[in-house]
Amino acid sequence: MPTNGQQQLERRIPDLAQLPRPLYARVESLSAGSWTQAHRHDWVQFSYAISGVLGVHTAAGSFFAPPQRGIWIPAGLEHQVVTSTRAEMRSLYVRREACPWADERCRVLQVTPLARELIKVFCQFPANYPQGESQEARLVQVLLDQLATLPEVGFSLPLPRHGRLLELCNELIARPEQSVTLQAWAERLGTSQKTLMRLFQRETGLSFRAWRQRMRLLSSLGALEEGESVTSTALSCGYDSTSAFIAAFKGMFGFTPGELFKH
Numbered sequence: 053m054p055t056n057g058q059q060q061l062e063r064r065i066p067d068l069a070q071l072p073r074p075l076y077a078r079v080e081s082l083s084a085g086s087w088t089q090a091h092r093h094d095w096v097q098f099s100y101a102i103s104g105v106l107g108v109h110t111a112a113g114s115f116f117a118p119p120q121r122g123i124w125i126p127a128g129l130e131h132q133v134v135t136s137t138r139a140e141m142r143s144l145y146v147r148r149e150a151c152p153w154a155d156e157r158c159r160v161l162q163v164t165p166l167a168r169e170l171i172k173v174f175c176q177f178p179a180n181y182p183q184g185e186s187q188e189a190r191l192v193q194v195l196l197d198q199l200a201t202l203p204e205v206g207f208s209l210p211l212p213r214h215g216r217l218l219e220l221c222n223e224l225i226a227r228p229e230q231s232v233t234l235q236a237w238a239e240r241l242g243t244s245q246k247t248l249m250r251l252f253q254r255e256t257g258l259s260f261r262a263w264r265q266r267m268r269l270l271s272s273l274g275a276l277e278e279g280e281s282v283t284s285t286a287l288s289c290g291y292d293s294t295s296a297f298i299a300a301f302k303g304m305f306g307f308t309p310g311e312l313f314k315h
Contacts, residue, residue, distance in 0.1 A: 061086045062087060062088065063082070063087065063133070065089070065091050065093075071147055072179050073180065073192075074146065074147045075145070075147075075150065075195065075196065076144070076145040076179060077142065077143070077145075077179075078141075078143040078144075079142055081141075082104065082135045082139040082141055084135065086135045086139075087133070088134075090109075090131065091130065091131070092128055092129060092131070093127065093145075094128065094148070095127050095146055096124070096125065096126060096127050096146040096147075096154060098143065098144040098146065098161075098199065099123045099133060099142075099143045100121075100122035100142045100144070100171060101117045101118065101121060101139055102119065102120075102139075102140040102141070103119050104137045104138050105119075105137055105139065105274050105277050106133065106134075106139060106141060107135065108132070108133055108134075108158065110130065111130065111211075112210065113210040114208065115158055115159070115208045116160065116270050117160055119277075119312075120162070120163050121162060121163060122160070122161050123159070124159045124161055126156045129156075131158070136274035137274050142171055142175055144199075151196060153200045154200075158208070159208075160204065160205050160207040160208055161202040161205065162202060162204075162205050166198055167195070167198040170191065170194060170198060171195065173191065174192065174195055205305075206266075206304070209263075209270055210255075210256040210257055211256070212251075212252070212256055213255060214251065216241055217255060220237055221263075221267075224264065228268045228271045228289050228290050229288055229289060230290065234248060234249065237260075248260075268289040268290050268291070269289070269304050269305070271289055272285045272288075272301070275288065276309050276312075282309050285297070
């Protein structure tokens with residue numbers, strides 16, 4: 053929970069009993085450190101980062117959207133939206149019946165050039181845009197069709213449900229530069245390293261090494277977006293060399309740090 057000095061950065065949740073149309077847009081320019089209370093709603097939300105890095109936190113894990121990516125949040129899922137950097141966000145709220153193809157997972161999606169332009173145009177429509185055979189309604193249907201085909205990218209960080217293990221994971225998230233070993237974790241939990249490895253894999257779907265690398269790379273996004281150098285970002289995330297950080301970054305995101313934010 054933010055301190056009193058940060059209360060002004062809390063974003064208010066729209067007071068909507070229901071959506072006026074199958075698709076509803078929300079346009080926001082967010083300050084660094086903006087956040088929402090944990091909440092849920094009866095419609096799907098697709099939060100798209102034009103610039104900046106969005107974070108969505110759920111009980112199952114955290115999801116991050118650097119520029120030109122978006123986070124799909126299922127209806128009814130409790131979530132909190134945060135931004136560590138300044139961000140331009142476009143949120144689409146979608147009635148459940150308008151996207152019967154959607155599964156019940158929170159996902160990070162790649163926004164294609166066509167989807168980007170459709171979102172841009174739709175955000176200029178009034179909330180009560182014409183329906184029926186109108187031009188606006190036809191564009192909405194094309195946009196919904198495009199949302200259904202957006203490719204998923206692996207910018208999520210699953211969290212364990214095991215209480216003590218979750219505490220240790222949160223410690224690493226708070227200080228990603230820590231070089232704590234799995235053996236040290238096992239000793240703190242009073243178990244063997246082999247047992248902890250099996251528990252970690254079962255709880256997160258990732259090995260400890262893969263989870264920690266993903267956590268460090270995702271934690272680097274905000275600093276890079278703010279203009280921090282690749283070298284200082286690599287060190288602050290626990291990497292001993294810039295080259296190792298760049299190689300791991302490209303392996304996960306498909307781009308070097310410079311290429312990702314340029315795109």
